[in-house]
Amino acid sequence: MMGFLDDYTLRTVALGAALLGLAAGALGGFALLRRQSLLGDAISHAALPGIALAFLLTGSKSPVVLLAGAAVVGWLGAVSVDKLSESSRIKYDSALGMMLSVLFGFGLVLLTWIQRQPDANQAGLDSYLFGQAAALVDRDLWVISIIGTIVLLLTLLFWKEFKLVSFDREFAHTIGMPVRYLDRLLTGMLVAAIVIGLQTVGVVLMSAMIIAPAAAARQWTDRLGVMIMLAAVLGAISGVGGAVVSSLQPNTPTGPAIVILVSVFVTVSLLFAPHRGLVFREIRAWKAGRALRVEAVLVDLYALASQHADSSHPHSDRVLDVMASMSGASRRTLQLLRTLGFARQIDARHWALTPEGEQRARSVLQERKGGRV
Amino acid sequence: MSASTEIQLIAVVVALSCALPGVFLVLRRMAMLSDAISHAILPGIVIAFFLTRDLSSPLLIFGAAGAGVLTVALVEVIRRTGLLKEDAAIGIVFPALFSVGVLLIARYAGDVHLDVDAVLLGELAFAPFDRLTLGGVDLGPRSLLVMGGILAMNVLFLSVFFKELKLTTFDAALAASLGFAPAVLQYVFMTVVSVTIVGAFDAVGSILVVALMVAPPSAAYLLTDDLKRMVLLSGAGAVICALGGYWMARGLDVSIAGSMATVSGLWFLVVLVFAPGRGILFRARQRQRQRSGFARDMLLIHLYHHEGLPEAERECRVDHLQDHLGWQPGFAEMAVRSARKAGYLRVDGGLMTLSESGRAQARHALVHI
Numbered sequence: 089m090m091g092f093l094d095d096y097t098l099r100t101v102a103l104g105a106a107l108l109g110l111a112a113g114a115l116g117g118f119a120l121l122r123r124q125s126l127l128g129d130a131i132s133h134a135a136l137p138g139i140a141l142a143f144l145l146t147g148s149k150s151p152v153v154l155l156a157g158a159a160v161v162g163w164l165g166a167v168s169v170d171k172l173s174e175s176s177r178i179k180y181d182s183a184l185g186m187m188l189s190v191l192f193g194f195g196l197v198l199l200t201w202i203q204r205q206p207d208a209n210q211a212g213l214d215s216y217l218f219g220q221a222a223a224l225v226d227r228d229l230w231v232i233s234i235i236g237t238i239v240l241l242l243t244l245l246f247w248k249e250f251k252l253v254s255f256d257r258e259f260a261h262t263i264g265m266p267v268r269y270l271d272r273l274l275t276g277m278l279v280a281a282i283v284i285g286l287q288t289v290g291v292v293l294m295s296a297m298i299i300a301p302a303a304a305a306r307q308w309t310d311r312l313g314v315m316i317m318l319a320a321v322l323g324a325i326s327g328v329g330g331a332v333v334s335s336l337q338p339n340t341p342t343g344p345a346i347v348i349l350v351s352v353f354v355t356v357s358l359l360f361a362p363h364r365g366l367v368f369r370e371i372r373a374w375k376a377g378r379a380l381r382v383e384a385v386l387v388d389l390y391a392l393a394s395q396h397a398d399s400s401h402p403h404s405d406r407v408l409d410v411m412a413s414m415s416g417a418s419r420r421t422l423q424l425l426r427t428l429g430f431a432r433q434i435d436a437r438h439w440a441l442t443p444e445g446e447q448r449a450r451s452v453l454q455e456r457k458g459g460r461v
Numbered sequence: 462m463s464a465s466t467e468i469q470l471i472a473v474v475v476a477l478s479c480a481l482p483g484v485f486l487v488l489r490r491m492a493m494l495s496d497a498i499s500h501a502i503l504p505g506i507v508i509a510f511f512l513t514r515d516l517s518s519p520l521l522i523f524g525a526a527g528a529g530v531l532t533v534a535l536v537e538v539i540r541r542t543g544l545l546k547e548d549a550a551i552g553i554v555f556p557a558l559f560s561v562g563v564l565l566i567a568r569y570a571g572d573v574h575l576d577v578d579a580v581l582l583g584e585l586a587f588a589p590f591d592r593l594t595l596g597g598v599d600l601g602p603r604s605l606l607v608m609g610g611i612l613a614m615n616v617l618f619l620s621v622f623f624k625e626l627k628l629t630t631f632d633a634a635l636a637a638s639l640g641f642a643p644a645v646l647q648y649v650f651m652t653v654v655s656v657t658i659v660g661a662f663d664a665v666g667s668i669l670v671v672a673l674m675v676a677p678p679s680a681a682y683l684l685t686d687d688l689k690r691m692v693l694l695s696g697a698g699a700v701i702c703a704l705g706g707y708w709m710a711r712g713l714d715v716s717i718a719g720s721m722a723t724v725s726g727l728w729f730l731v732v733l734v735f736a737p738g739r740g741i742l743f744r745a746r747q748r749q750r751q752r753s754g755f756a757r758d759m760l761l762i763h764l765y766h767h768e769g770l771p772e773a774e775r776e777c778r779v780d781h782l783q784d785h786l787g788w789q790p791g792f793a794e795m796a797v798r799s800a801r802k803a804g805y806l807r808v809d810g811g812l813m814t815l816s817e818s819g820r821a822q823a824r825h826a827l828v829h830i
Contacts, residue, residue: 125549126493133668177739181548182679185492186729189672193722196668200715292500296556303549339568344560351557358544366542 097224098335101288101342104224104232105327108288109297109346111236111281113323114243116302117316118274121254125303126181127166127275129295130188131282134158134165136195136291140202151228155283162279165191167272192291224287232284239277243316250274251312288327289343297323300350307361326350378424383452385412385421386430390449393441402438464589465711471588471605472703472721475661476673478612480699481619482654483674484692487682488630493548494533494651495674497555499658499667501532503562507570522607522659529655530648532558585665585717604664611660618653619692622646627688669718676725677702680732683739702728756796758826759786761805764815765823777813 119125135158142157143149165187173180243250252260253270261267278298285294305318330346337345359367388411393399405419412418422439425431430445441449486492502525509524510516532554539550593603600606619626628636629643636643654674661670677698681691705728706721713720734741763786767776775781782793797813800806805819815823 120546120549123546123548125546125552126496129493129496129552172733176733177682178679179487179490179492181490182487182492182675182682185496185671185675186679186726188496189668189670190676190722190726190729192668193672193716193719194726196719197710197713197715197723200719201713204714292559293556295552296560299549299552300556303545303553307544337568341563341567344563344567347556347560348564351553351560354553358539358542364544366544 095335098331100224100226100229101335102328102331104229105288105331105342105346106324107229107232107236107327108281108285109301109323109325109327110320111239111323112285112294112297113301113305113319113321114240114316115274115278115281116298116300116323117305117312117319118250118254119278119298120302120306121312122274124278125299126184126295127169128278128282128298130169130184131162131166131279132286132291132294133188133195134162134191135283135286137161137191137198138195140195140198144198144202151287152231155231155286158286159279159283161191162283163276166275166279170271170275228287232288235280235284239280240320242273242277246270246273254312289346293343293347296347296350297326300347300354301326304350304353304357307357307364322350322353326353378421381412381418381421382424382428382430385418386425386445386449387452388412389425389431389439389441390446390453393446399446400432400440400442402434402440405437405439408439467589467602467605468585468717469704469707471602471608471664472585472707472717473700474605474608474612475664476677476699476703476721477696478608478615478657479661479670479673480677480695481612481615481692482650482657483678484681484688484695485626485630485650486654486674487678488688492671492675493551494536495654495658496671497536497551498529498532498651498655499662499670501555501558502526502528502655502659502662502667504528504558504565505531505562507562507565511565511569522656522663525659526652526655528558529658530652533648533651533655588664604660607660608664611657615653615657618649622649626650665718665721669722672722672725673699673702676729680729683732683736698725698728698732753795753799756788756792757799757803757805758822760796760800761815761819761823762826764806764813765820765827768815768820774812778811779808779813780811 116128119127138158138161139154140157141161142154145157146153148154169180169183169187172178172183249260249265249270252265253267253274257267260270282294282298285297289297301319301323302315304322305315308318309315326346326349329349330342333349334340334342334345357365359365362368385408388408389403391411392403392407393401405422408418408422412421422431422433425439425445426433430442430448432440432442434440483492483495486495505524505526505528506521507524509518509521512524513520535554536547536550539545539554540547545553588604589602591603593600593606625636625641625646628639628641629646633643658667658670658674661673665673678691678695680698681694684694685691702721702725705724707717709715709724710717710720732740735743737743760782763782764777767773770776776785779793779797782788782796783790786793788796797806797808800819801808803818803822804816805822806813806815
C-alpha cells in the first residue's frame with residue numbers, strides 16, 4: 089500500500105491534486121460566503137475560449153501560455169457578469185448562465201476552427217475540457233505550486249480586508265476600503281485557482297472543487313479562519329484521496345473520484361456536524377419535545393394531586409390522556425416520569441406523584457409564572 | 462428536404478423549445494438550474510442504458526428526465542435544511558451526479574460508444590442522418606420529430622398553465638393563499654424543463670441548451686415588461702440565434718452548436734446596447750440629455766438672476782461662466798448652445814440676453830428644480 093509513494097505518476101498527481109485542493113478550498117470559503125458558489129462553474133467554462141485564443145495568438149501549446157489565456161478570459165467573464173447584474177435588470181444567475189454557455193460555445197467555435205487549419209498541431213487542447221490528471225508532469229506541478237502558494241499568501245496578506253468585504257461590504261466601504269478592487273482581486277485569485285485545476289479535474293468538475301470543501305467546512309464552525317483552514321485541508325485530502333483511489337482502481341478517472349470523495353464529505357458534514365448537522369438537530373428537537381411532554385404531564389398530574397389532601401393519591405391514566413389530549417403519548421411519558429423518579433405506578437392504569445415529582449412540578453410552575461411576569 | 466434545410470429546421474425547433482420555458486427560468490432566477498440539469502442527466506442516461514443496452518431506446522430520455530428532476534429535488538432538499546444557500550446546493554449536486562455518470566461510463570461502459578464529449582458538445586451536423594422510419598416510410602430525422610414533440614408539449618404546457626405560471630413566478634405567496642400549489646407547479650415545470658433539456662442536448666449538446674434557455678429570454682427581458690410579449694420576443698430571438706448560428710457555422714466551417722451559442726450571446730449584446738428604454742445607448746443619451754438640460758436651466762437661472770442689474774454686463778458673458786459656475790469651457794459652451802437652440806437666449810459679442818421664453822423657463826426651473 090505504501091508502495092504508491094514510489095510511483096512517479098501517482099506521486100505527481102496526488103501532490104498536484106493536494107495543492108489544488110488547498111488553494112481551491114481556501115478560496116471556496118470566500119466564494120460560498122459571498123454567494124458566488126456558481127461563479128467557479130462559469131469561470132471554468134469561460135476558460136475554454138481563453139485557451140483557444142491563447143493558442144491562436146501565440147501558436148504555443150505550453151501550459152503556462154494556455155492557462156494565462158484561460159485566466160484572462162475567465163477573469164474578464166467574471167467581471168462582466170458582475171457589471172451586467174449591477175447595471176442592468178438582468179439578474180446575477182442569468183448573467184452567469186449566459187456568460188458560461190456563450191463563452192463555452194465560442195470556445196467550441198474556436199476549437200473547431202483551429203482543427204480545420206492546415207498544419208495546426210492542435211491535438212491536446214481539448215484535454216482541458218475533461219482534465220487528464222494522469223498526464224500531469226513535474227512542470228505542471230511547479231505551475232500549480234507557484235500559483236497555489238501565491239493565492240494562499242495573498243489570502244493571508246489581505247485576510248482582514250477579505251473578511252470584512254465578505255461579511256459587511258457597506259461597512260468596509262464606509263471605512264474607506266477599496267471594496268471594488270478587493271472584489272476584483274478575490275475574483276482574480278479564484279480564477280487563478282480554477283485555471284490550475286483545469287488540467288487535473290477538468291471544466292465541469294472544477295466548480296465542485298471550489299465549493300464543496302467550503303460547504304462541508306461551513307457546517308463545523310462559525311469562525312471564518314477555522315472554516316477556511318478546514319476547507320483547504322478537506323480539499324487537499326479529497327485531492328490526494330481521489331488520486332490514490334483512481335490509481336488503485338482500474339478505469340477510474342481522477343477528477344470524478346475527487347468530486348465523489350468531496351461530495352461524501354459534504355453529505356457527512358450536513359448530517360453529522362455538531363450544532364448544525366441534521367442528525368443532531370433532529371435529536372435536539374426530539375429531546376426538547378420530550379422535555380416539554382414530560383413537563384406537561386407532570387404538571388397535569390400535579391393539578392390532579394392538588395385536588396386531594398394526599399398528594400400521592402393515584403389517578404387514572406385516561407384522565408391524564410384527556411388532559412394532555414394526546415392519548416398514547418402520555419402513557420410513554422408516564423413511563424419516562426417513572427424512570428426519572430417523578431411518578432409511581434400504582435396498578436395497571438393508575439399513577440401517583442412522588443414527593444420529588446411534586447417538588448419538580450412546583451418549580452416548573454414557578455418558572456412558568458416567572459416567565460409570564 | 463435537403464440536409465441543410467433539415468438542420469435549420471431542427472435548430473429552430475430546438476431553440477424555440479428551449480426559449481419558451483427559459484422565460485420562466487430567467488424570471489424565477491433559476492437560470493443556473495438549466496446548467497445543473499444539463500450536466501446531471503448523465504447518470505440517468507447511463508443507468509437507463511445499462512437497463513436497456515440500447516443507445517436509441519426512448520427509455521434513455523426517461524432516465525435522463527428522472528435524473529433532472531432528482532437534481533431539482535436534491536437542491537430543494539438541501540436548501541430547505543437552511544444549511545446551504547441554493548447556489549451552493551446547485552454547485553454541489555450537479556458535479557456529484559455528473560461524476561457518478563462519468564465513473565459509471567469509465568468503469569462499466571468503456572467499450573460502448575457513450576462518449577462524454579458527445580454528451581456535452583453535441584453535433585447538429587449529423588442529426589439528419591439519424592432517421593426514423595416506420596414500415597419502410599421515412600418519417601424524417603429522429604431529433605426533429607423528438608424535438609417537435611417536445612416543442613408541442615412546451616407550447617401546450619405554457620398555454621394551459623400560463624396564468625398559474627405567471628402568478629407563481631411573480632407572487633408565490635399570493636398563489637399559495639389563493640389555493641394554487643406553487644410547489645406542485647414548480648415540479649411539473651421542472652419536469653418540462655428536464656425533458657426539454659434532455660431532448661435538446663441529444664441534438665445540440667448541453668452547453669448550447671443553457672445558452673438557448675437563458676440568452677433569448679434575457680434579451681427579451683430587456684425589451685419588454687409584458688410577460689406575453691416577453692415569451693413572443695424570446696421565441697423570435699431564438700429563431701434568430703438558430704438561423705444566425707447555422708449560417709455562421711456554415712460560413713466558417715465550425716461547430717454549429719458553438720456558433721448558435723455564440724450568436725445568442727451576440728444577440729443579447731446587441732439588445733443590451735440598442736434596446737429602447739433600457740439599452741446602454743439609450744441610457745447614455747438620456748443621461749447626456751439630463752446633464753445638458755440641467756446645465757441649460759442653471760445658465761438660464763443665472764442670467765435671470767443678474768438680468769437688468771448693474772453687474773449684468775460682467776456676469777452675463779459667456780467667458781464669465783467658467784469663473785462663476787466653475788464650469789469647464791466645453792461644458793459651458795454646451796449649455797449655451799443648448800439654450801440658444803431652444804430659443805431661450807441670444808448672444809451678442811459674448812453678452813447673453815434672455816428671451817421671453819427663456820425667462821419663463823428660468824422661472825419654471827426655479828420652482829421645479
